[in-house]
Amino acid sequence: MTMLEVSGLRSGYGRIPILAGVDFKVEAGGFVGILGHNGMGKTTLLRTLMGYLPATGGHVKLKGKDITKASPYVRARAGIGFVPQGREIFPALSVLENLRMGCLLAKTNEKQTIEQVLEEFPRLKRLLDRNGGALSGGEQQLLALARCLCGDPKLILLDEPTEGIQPSIIEEMIETLLNLRQSRDLTMVLVEQKLNFIAALSQRILIIQKGRITREVPPEAIADPSMLEEFVGIEA
Amino acid sequence: MDLIGLVSFNVLVGIGTLVLITVGLGVIYGMMKIINLAHGEFMMLGAYTTVISVTNGINIWLAMLVIAPLVVGIVGLIVERLLIRFLYGRMIDTMLATWGLSLALIGLMTTIFGNDVRGVPAPVGGFSIGNFGASGYGIVILIVAALTLVGLFCMLRYTRYGLIVRATMQNANMASALGVAPSRIYMSTFALGAALAGLAGGVLAPISGVSPVMGAAFIAKAFITVLGGGAAIITGTGLASMIFGFINEIVSFKSTPVLGEVALLAAAIVMIRILPQGITGRFFKRSI
Ligand SMILES: Nc1ncnc2c1ncn2[C@@H]1O[C@H](COP(=O)(O)OP(=O)(O)O)[C@@H](O)[C@H]1O
Ligand SMILES: [Mg+2]
DSSP: OEEEEEEEEEEEETTEEEEEEEEEEEETTOEEEEEOOTTSSHHHHHHHHHTSSOOSEEEEEETTEEOTTOOHHHHHHTTEEEEOTTOOOOTTSBHHHHHHHHGGGOSSOHHHHHHHHHHHOGGGGGGTTSBGGGSOHHHHHHHHHHHHHHTOOSEEEEEOTTTTOOHHHHHHHHHHHHHHHHHSOOEEEEEESOHHHHHHHOSEEEEEETTEEEEEOOHHHHTOHHHHHHHHHHHO | OHHHHHHHHHHHHHHHHHHHHHHHHHHHHHHHSOOOTTHHHHHHHHHHHHHHHHHTTOOHHHIIIIIHHHHHHHHHHHHHHHTGGGSTTOHHHHHHHHHHHHHHHHHHHHHHHOSOOBOOOOSSOOEEETTEEEOHHHHHHHHHHHHHHHHHHHHHHHSHHHHHHHHHHHOHHHHHHTTOOHHHHHHHHHHHHHHHHHHHHHHHGGGSOBOTTTTHHHHHHHHHHHHHHOSOHHHHHHHHHHHHHHHHHHHHHHSOHHHHHHHHHHHHHHHHHHOTTOHHHHSSTTOO
């Protein structure tokens, strides 16, 4: 089954076009990485997929249903989870309250949902009473991911989770996400500029340049760092 | 000693009054960063609701504590749907629109009820502090103001709706990614702010003349107290009311009530120069 289908998607800021016709598909259960340098339109793509920016052309379909014009909260209720760039933790809510916000769309009761998610993110357990704004960048990133998972989304949109994060937490994040791929029924679109992170997690890697998906990295290159670097080097 | 007691009591009542007339405006400002210039007229509607209910034989407590906020809350809901929701994020446009609304409400009420001043008798008599007579109704104002702040605090702090409101205040986009429809939250907070204005109008009806233009006396004070308090609804309204209410009452006592109002305005202007984001923009930033 196709989870997400994006065709000819265009959007931008005011009259400045940024996305110039983006096409790609993600199968249910797939982990797809989209690789691109700064300013290539990765965040713009995810913000358009989430409905914050109106599409000026093209279509977005979730499980076959056209959601091109839906508001963000409608997309969230339809099963899209969003972990934005910069994490967007509610700074004056405690960690627990941030998680409770994530539970608004949970299918099980709040307490159970949070307990389960804390098993997946044990580092958050001793931070529950802290203000979200008082956490380190890495802790906030884990919290943003945990908060998103509380709503049990079918599809997660993940925007540069490694930005400004210490390496130990990046390792932890890779491990957590790989475990989640096993334990939950998840589909993921990850946009990144860090090669090793995207390669560790993605089954497919697409390249975004100037608002378009220009190429797909050959599957055999994903597992082979030197081949991947060579391929991306040629593209850049 | 008795005099100190009386002055202290009056200061407290002054603070309570300021809390009452400000909190509805503060809820709307804290949530949506818009100033509702029809706030005084919402209070006026609450006062009229109380007067009319009492004239028709309804118990005054029921009229001012329940019916007034309910009626004005519904008016607020309608106004939000028909007018305000098209203007979010446009501070100046909202101010113009709500100012226009305030004129329309004054006109409407004048047409229906004329511009004679009405009143309702206060349901409690005076009492004495030593040799001085004090207004027993001041105690009612104090209690209602305190319960309003405490109730609002508990609602924001301990209920799921309160959690959603606080999250939406901090980051509406992120809240919507978690399934919240911000427009619903805005609608309900606007109605809540209107209801609180209605409550203030109802509770103050026995001690102020009820007429279509009575709102003008409140809006300026409420406006500067909200700006002085800043974005945190409870802490901001509470602290700013304390400071301004204290200054107002003390100066009124030492000179005249008119100078008291002047002192309040002057203090507010100085404070907004020093703290442009209000008290809670600088201190107690993480408070509710
Ligand atoms: N709010 C905005 N207004 C105007 N232009 C923007 C805005 N945000 C981003 N851009 C521009 O859009 C382009 C793509 O940005 P973005 O999607 O953030 O890239 P990436 O996430 O890949 O680094 C950049 O040229 C950037 O300058
Ligand atoms: Mg980006």
